[in-house]
Each structure stands twice: as structure tokens, then as C-alpha cells.
Amino acid sequence: MNQPPNPQTPPTSALPGCWWHPTRQTGLTCVRCGRPACPDCLREASVGAQCIDCVQAGRQQAQTQQRQYRSSGLGARTVAGAKLSNSLVVTPTLIALNIVVYAYTAFQAKSFTDNQTAKLFGDWVLWPRAVAGESEWWRLFTSGFLHYGPIHLAVNMFSLWILGRDMEVLLGKVRFAAVYVLALIGGGVSVFLLDDSNRATAGASGAIYGVLGGILVAVIRLRLNPAPAIGTIVLNLIISVSIPGISLLGHLGGLVVGALVTAAMVYAPTRNRAVWQSVAAVVVLVALVGLYFYRDSQLAGVTCQYLQGQLVCSPPTG
Structure with missing residues (x-):
């Protein structure tokens, strides 16, 4: 070609x-x-x-959307509706408050082991006759920050640190504080309602048992193995019965109230969750107040007076 x-x-x-x-x-x-x-x-x-x-524009857009997402109250949350966060505020604050109160009572009593002789201890301890006779209802709450000596304080604060960390992350700061305070009051009301009216009770154990009860409820809600939590509760209840001087009623009251409030937190419907949780907490508080007034009416015959600077209360009549 x-x-x-x-x-x-x-x-x-x-x-x-x-x-x-x-x-x-x-x-x-x-x-x-x-x-x-x-x-x-x-x-x-x-x-x-x-x-x-x-690439740079996409990164800036993603960061802006993430900030808007968080500021709108959305984002990754736990079963209780709390934002995921590993920062702890309530648990260390509660521990610090208990330590400060103990240090002050030890200073007043001039003794680390006999701090129950301090004036503040006498004014804050849960003594049912003083609660009824002097209408000192705040003892139901303040007694939860008192401890009989350093060993009592150390055991309770160690337990609070171990149990409170996970519960605060799961529930969030406000919800965890609500569970702790209501369990503390629940333990106090249980003692006031059912215990000897002349027996003084103090300690954060009722609130800590409430946290323990809350852990059991949370474990069940997350469909985890509840055996370790149940075993821990049973063991602690056995110790409460075996060792003299421990308030079993305070422990049981805190346990029940803590479990109930936590159940309301983790089983609340997703829609209007905060409203449901708030209403449940208020209902529990109202029930505890009602039990307080019921017992107070039973102890209406108690009279108290100060003799040589010491509060003396008569036994209930009838």
C-alpha cells in the first residue's frame, strides 16, 4: 500500500x-x-x-454543624438521656462535703475518733425525738453528712467513689444528684418512721445504698448480668444485720428509694423524658414528705427542752 x-x-x-x-x-x-x-x-x-x-471547607462545616447539634441539646446520650461525658463533678463534691463536715466535728470535739461529741454532730444527727419534739426536720438530711470516726468516713467515701463514678456518667450530674439526695432522705425517713425514737443515726450509707440500688436497676435496663450487683447488695445487707450499731432501716430505705428514682430515670419515655423524670422525682419526694408528717403525728406527744445546754426530749406518750 x-x-x-x-x-x-x-x-x-x-x-x-x-x-x-x-x-x-x-x-x-x-x-x-x-x-x-x-x-x-x-x-x-x-x-x-x-x-x-x-477538604478544609468540609471540616469547618462539620465542626459548625457539631456545635449547633450540641447547643440544641442533641447528641449522643445515655439511656437516662444524659450527654456522654467522663467529667465528674457531683461525686467528688459530695466526698469533699462529707470530709469537711467530719473535719469540723473533729475540730469541735478535739478528737478524731470521738467526733460525735461535737455540738454540730448533736445538732445534725438523726434523733427522731428531736425531729418530732423540736420540728427539726432537717436532721433527716444533715445526718447523711455525719460520720462516727475516720473509719466510718473512709469506708463510706471509698464506696461512694467506686459506685458514684459510673452512676454519674450514666445518669448525668443533675439526675445523679437527685438520686443521691432522694435516697439520703429516703433512708432518713425510713429510720424516722420505723426505728426506735430515742436512737441516734448518722452516715451517708443510706444514700450510698440508694446508688447501689440504682446500679442494679441500670444493669437490668442495659441487659447486663445483674448477678454481681445482686451479690454486692446481699453481702452488704448481711453485714448490716451482723454488725451491731449499723442502721439496717436506713440502708433499706435508701436502697428502695434509690432504685425507684433510678428506674424512673432510665425507663422514662424518650419523648418529654426530662418532664417524666422530674415528675417521678417530685412524686417520690412528696411521698417521703407524707411519711414524715404521718410519723410526726404519731410522735406528737414528744416534748423537748434544753437543760444545761443539752437537748433533752421526753418519750412519746400513748
């Missing part, structure tokens, strides 16, 4: 230059904006590659 003396080579179209490096020809483009880009100006994405400008 004869060929033309000067065969013509078909013209090839020149590749576009990189948007950021115009002198570099490239056949690559950004999947987001479509602009030509050289390999140095592209970053691998989930689908294709994006240019450096689109």
Missing part, C-alpha cells in the same frame, strides 16, 4: 492545569467542586478525592 509522504498526526488536546499550580497539567479533578487538581492538591475521601479547599 502506498502511504502519503507526510502522514498527519491527529492533534491531541492539552490537559488543563492544576487550579493551584497552573503550570502542572493534570487529568484529575476534585469530586466535590470539579476543579482540576494535581496529585499534591488532592486528598483521599470516602468516595474519590477532594481538593484541599473542599
